[in-house]
Structure formats: C-alpha cells, structure tokens
Amino acid sequence: MTRWMLILTLAGWLPICSPHSLQVAWQATGQVSIQDGELPQNGQQAFAEFLDRVHAYVNLRDRLRDGIPPVHHKDKPEQIRTHQQLLAERIQKARKDAKESEVFTPGSKNAFRQEIEKVFSGKHARSVKKTLVQGEPVRLDLYINKAYPEKIPITTVPPTLLQHFPTLPKGLEYRVVGSDLILQDVESRLVVDIFRDAFPNAPPG
Amino acid sequence: MRRLTKLLCALLCLTWSARLEAQQIKLPLQKGSVRFAVIGDSGTGAAPQYETAKRLAQSHQEFPFEFVLMLGDNIYGTKKPQDFQRKFEIPYQPLLGEGVSFYASLGNHDIPDEEFYKPFNMDGHRYYSFKKGNVRFFALDSNYMDPEQLKWLTKQLQDSNDEWKIAFFHHPLYSSAAAHGSSKELRDILEPLFQKYGVQAVFSGHDHVYERILPQNGIAYFTEGSSGQLRRGDARGAAFTAKSFDEDCAFMLVEVTGDELFFQTISRAGNTVDSGNIARAKSVQESPAAPAGGITSRQFLVAEEVAEFDEETGWCAW
Numbered sequence: 001m002t003r004w005m006l007i008l009t010l011a012g013w014l015p016i017c018s019p020h021s022l023q024v025a026w027q028a029t030g031q032v033s034i035q036d037g038e039l040p041q042n043g044q045q046a047f048a049e050f051l052d053r054v055h056a057y058v059n060l061r062d063r064l065r066d067g068i069p070p071v072h073h074k075d076k077p078e079q080i081r082t083h084q085q086l087l088a089e090r091i092q093k094a095r096k097d098a099k100e101s102e103v104f105t106p107g108s109k110n111a112f113r114q115e116i117e118k119v120f121s122g123k124h125a126r127s128v129k130k131t132l133v134q135g136e137p138v139r140l141d142l143y144i145n146k147a148y149p150e151k152i153p154i155t156t157v158p159p160t161l162l163q164h165f166p167t168l169p170k171g172l173e174y175r176v177v178g179s180d181l182i183l184q185d186v187e188s189r190l191v192v193d194i195f196r197d198a199f200p201n202a203p204p205g
Numbered sequence: 206m207r208r209l210t211k212l213l214c215a216l217l218c219l220t221w222s223a224r225l226e227a228q229q230i231k232l233p234l235q236k237g238s239v240r241f242a243v244i245g246d247s248g249t250g251a252a253p254q255y256e257t258a259k260r261l262a263q264s265h266q267e268f269p270f271e272f273v274l275m276l277g278d279n280i281y282g283t284k285k286p287q288d289f290q291r292k293f294e295i296p297y298q299p300l301l302g303e304g305v306s307f308y309a310s311l312g313n314h315d316i317p318d319e320e321f322y323k324p325f326n327m328d329g330h331r332y333y334s335f336k337k338g339n340v341r342f343f344a345l346d347s348n349y350m351d352p353e354q355l356k357w358l359t360k361q362l363q364d365s366n367d368e369w370k371i372a373f374f375h376h377p378l379y380s381s382a383a384a385h386g387s388s389k390e391l392r393d394i395l396e397p398l399f400q401k402y403g404v405q406a407v408f409s410g411h412d413h414v415y416e417r418i419l420p421q422n423g424i425a426y427f428t429e430g431s432s433g434q435l436r437r438g439d440a441r442g443a444a445f446t447a448k449s450f451d452e453d454c455a456f457m458l459v460e461v462t463g464d465e466l467f468f469q470t471i472s473r474a475g476n477t478v479d480s481g482n483i484a485r486a487k488s489v490q491e492s493p494a495a496p497a498g499g500i501t502s503r504q505f506l507v508a509e510e511v512a513e514f515d516e517e518t519g520w521c522a523w
Contacts, residue, residue: 073321073329077286080321127390134376134385134411136313150284153313156376159350159394173317173349186317 043111047166050108054183057103057192058169061185064090071187088188092145100144103183103193112181112198115164124160131158132176132199139178147189148175148182230267230458231469231480238462239338240268243373244432245276245410246312250292254433257454257473258296261432264471265300268458271337273297273305276410276429277312277347277375279325284316293324308335310344312375312410334361340461341367343404345374347391355394362402368485369461372399373408377428379421381443382412382451384436399424405485406466414440414451415470417479421445425483429470432456450478 064087071083104112119128136153148154155176165174168183172192175182181198182191232240242261247254261273280292294301301307301324309325310332311317320327327333331346332354343361346354362370377385378392388411399407400422410430418426431454440449453472460467470479 071318071321073327074323075321077284077289077322080318081284081286084318124390124393127393130386131388131390134388136385150316151282154348156313156348156388156391157351158390159355160390162349162351167352189316189318 046107046111104195128158235462240270243457246278246430247433248280248292249433262299275309278314340369347374347376377409
C-alpha cells in the first residue's frame with residue numbers, strides 16, 4: 001500500500017496531505033504575497049494543496065531526469081534540444097494517463113479565480129488587462145502532457161497576478177493562453193495542467 | 206551628352222558625400238570607454254536582419270564595440286539547431302569572428318532554453334547582471350516578472366555601487382508605437398526601483414521601431430525593436446517621445462565614458478537617425494551645485510562640451 005501511495009504521489013496523482021508536508025511545501029516555495037487583503041483560510045489550504053501537487057510533479061521530473069545528459073549553459077543547440085526532448089518523452093510516458101485538473105484542483109481553481117477577480121477589479125485592473133493585450137495574446141488548443149508550440153509567442157503574465165499566485169518552484173511557470181491559465185514545465189516545454197476559462201473576459205487572440 | 210554625364214557625376218558625388226556623412230561615427234571613441242551596440246527583435250533569419258547585421262559589422266570597423274545587447278525576440282519561429290545558425294550565427298558571424306560578445310534578454314518569441322545557448326552569455330539564467338568598466342548591466346525577463354525576479358533585481362541594485370546602471374529587457378515601459386505601446390503595469394513596478402537605485406538608462410524592444418523617450422523620472426528610455434523587422438509607420442509619437450524612426454531597420458551604438466553616455470542610432474541604409482548624450486547625475490558629495498537630498502531630481506546634466514541642450518526635453522543633441 002505504501003509503495004502504491006509513493007508511486008501515485010510521484011506520478012502527480014495523489015497529493016501529500018499531511019500538515020507537515022503542507023508546511024514543507026510552503027517553506028520551499030515561499031508564501032503567496034497578498035496585497036489587497038488576505039486570502040481566506042480555505043484559499044490558503046487550496047493553494048497549499050496545489051503546491052503539493054506541483055511538488056509531486058517536480059519530484060517526478062527530477063527522478064525522470066536521471067541518466068539524461070544534463071543541460072549546461074555552454075551547450076550547443078543540439079545538446080539543449082536533445083535534453084528537452086528526452087525529458088519530455090519520459091514525462092509523457094510517465095504521465096500518459098494524466099488528466100486535467102489534477103494539479104489545478106477544484107479547490108485551488110476557486111482560490112486562483114478569487115485572486116484573478118481581485119486583481120481584475122483592483123486599482124491595477126486596467127494596466128493588467130493591457131499587459132495581456134500587449135503580450136500578443138494567443139489562442140491555442142493546448143493539451144496536458146503536450147509541448148507548448150515553440151513557434152507561438154508567449155503572452156506576458158501580468159506581474160501583479162504573479163504577486164498574487166503561489167510562487168512556483170524553479171522550472172515551472174504560469175502561462176496565459178486565451179482565457180486559460182496554464183502550468184508549464186519550461187525545461188521539457190510540456191503543459192503540466194490547464195485551468196480552462198480562468199480569465200472569463202480575456203482579450204481576443 | 207556631355208552635360209548629362211556631368212550631371213550624373215555631380216549626382217554621384219553628392220550621393221557619395223551624403224553617404225560618407227551618413228555613416229560617420231559621432232561617438233567620442235575615448236580610450237578606456239565602454240562601447241557596445243544594441244539590437245532588438247532581430248532573429249527573423251530574413252533579409253532585413255542580414256542587411257542590418259551587415260551594416261552593424263561595418264560600423265564595428267569604425268567603432269570597435271566589445272559587445273552587443275540583445276533586447277529579445279532573438280530567435281523567431283522554430284528553434285531547431287539550424288535556426289540558431291540561420292537567425293543568429295550566420296548574420297552576426299563577422300562580429301562573432303572578431304570576438305564580439307552578445308548578451309541576450311528573452312522576448313515573447315524566445316524560449317527559456319536560450320539561456321543555455323553559450324553565445325547568448327546568459328549562463329543558464331533568464332535574468333542576470335554583468336559588469337563592464339564602470340557600468341553594471343541588468344538583463345531582465347519581462348515575460349515573467351515574478352516576485353523572485355523582483356527580489357533578485359532589488360538586491361542586485363542595492364549591492365551595486367557602479368557609476369552607471371543600465372537595464373535591458375524586451376517590453377518597453379514607454380512606447381508610442383501602435384502595435385504594442387507602453388507596458389504600463391511593468392512600468393509601475395520597475396520604474397520606482399530604477400529611480401530609487403539610480404538606473405540611468407533602459408533599453409527595450411518589442412515594438413518594431415526606434416524610439417527615444419524624453420527622460421522620465423530621471424531615466425533615459427530607448428526602444429530599439431527594428432533590428433530584424435520593421436513596422437513602417439507604426440511610431441505614432443506621444444508627449445513623451447523625443448525622437449522616433451520607423452522608416453527602416455536600425456541598431457544603436459553606445460559609448461560610456463566617465464560621466465557621459467553617448468548614443469548613435471544608425472539605419473540599415475547607413476543613415477544616422479538619432480544621436481546625443483546623457484550625463485550621469487552626481488550626488489551631493491560629487492557636485493556642490495546639486496540640491497540637498499542626494500541625487501539631483503533631473504539626472505541628465507548638460508555636458509559642457511556639447512553644444513545644444515534642450516531645456517524643455519532635457520536632452521543634449523548634436
């Protein structure tokens with residue numbers, strides 16, 4: 001049973017829900033900076049649960065990276081691409097049954113939406129919306145465990161939103177694609193999870 | 206027939222002298238100065254990039270700069286190994302061959318993997334800083350200005366006691382261009398930091414035009430996003446515009462010597478489209494004339510040897 005729980009956890013299927021693990025996750029990633037009022041207790045728990053699942057993914061990725069030639073800042077494009085492709089293949093295989101909302105849990109979606117609404121109705125609302133428009137908004141059909149197309153530009157993630165969202169571990173980033181909030185692994189370029197319609201009034205792509 | 210030949214010769218002479226004038230380097234070329242070029246939105250792999258790169262290499266003969274700042278969108282489209290050749294290594298081969306270094310920042314068309322590409326000198330970081338002479342450069346990732354990056358930037362600025370602090374990143378804090386325009390949200394976050402810690406100049410791309418902004422809160426802003434592609438007629442001009450150019454691709458040459466930063470913007474055709482200088486503000490200790498309270502409110506002081514200073518705009522220009 002313990003072994004199965006470990007496997008499921010590493011595969012991102014099962015969050016580690018003990019109070020101790022929650023504390024570790026928060027310590028590892030830092031607190032969410034809430035500027036316009038505290039996030040309710042249930043929102044903090046939801047973000048903690050989200051970060052647990054994020055860390056489960058990171059653990060899986062770290063384990064799968066073993067044996068792949070490490071990428072180095074003096075590498076040639078061929079070596080960098082090989083690293084990315086090998087890692088992506090392994091993750092895709094390990095997460096072949098992954099489904100949407102396994103990282104963006106329903107509870108965390110509510111918390112994210114609360115923060116988005118707070119920002120979009122706050123004093124920076126206008127400039128935040130403008131950031132999304134200026135960043136060459138894109139509309140794409142994205143799927144989890146598939147790569148974000150390298151030919152397609154990325155939309156700037158409004159810095160104010162990033163101040164309200166949980167801080168992600170190195171190598172993972174939020175992306176805004178149309179009305180969706182994406183969690184992307186920038187090392188493998190894979191889409192880890194998608195929160196569809198996180199931005200109900202997103203600018204046209 | 207003879208008259209026609211004479212006329213043609215006269216025209217040729219005029220054109221040639223105009224070209225000589227156009228390509229003339231207006232920078233002081235002081236011994237020991239920090240010399241660099243600035244390119245933005247360059248990596249298309251198309252003819253305009255190659256032609257602009259060729260002009261940049263020609264300028265290097267007259268103005269031997271040590272390195273080039275890249276303002277993002279370094280590699281458009283696909284990022285296969287051959288794309289790094291076609292969109293970077295081949296067009297800039299004459300400069301790379303002469304030992305010129307490139308320091309890249311990431312644009313919205315780039316991928317984070319570029320931080321590992323050796324010729325971009327990012328050392329595996331999407332944001333980083335480096336020092337040349339009396340200048341500290343801060344390369345930022347404006348695609349993703351998360352709290353961690355802001356914390357890093359604040360610490361770096363706090364710790365820097367360099368005479369000059371120059372930031373470069375993709376999205377312009379001020380731009381009158383129709384396609385994108387000013388990144389207001391980013392400005393609200395970055396400008397107070399720049400102001401507090403004495404950043405004197407900021408270079409950005411994204412809009413495919415050249416634009417120099419009137420000093421804002423003591424900071425000089427330049428947009429140079431036309432080194433690979435051009436949005437002709439896109440620079441609308443705004444109250445904050447000092448000079449804009451959207452008729453040809455362009456790049457910038459910059460020289461920092463002592464308390465002065467000189468710049469010259471050159472088009473693909475070889476015409477100088479803008480030039481001038483800014484002077485570093487001095488603290489109370491350095492300048493008895495400065496008002497109490499540390500750094501002067503206007504960081505641009507008139508360089509005595511420069512002929513014209515525009516009181517309204519705060520810029521020196523030739």
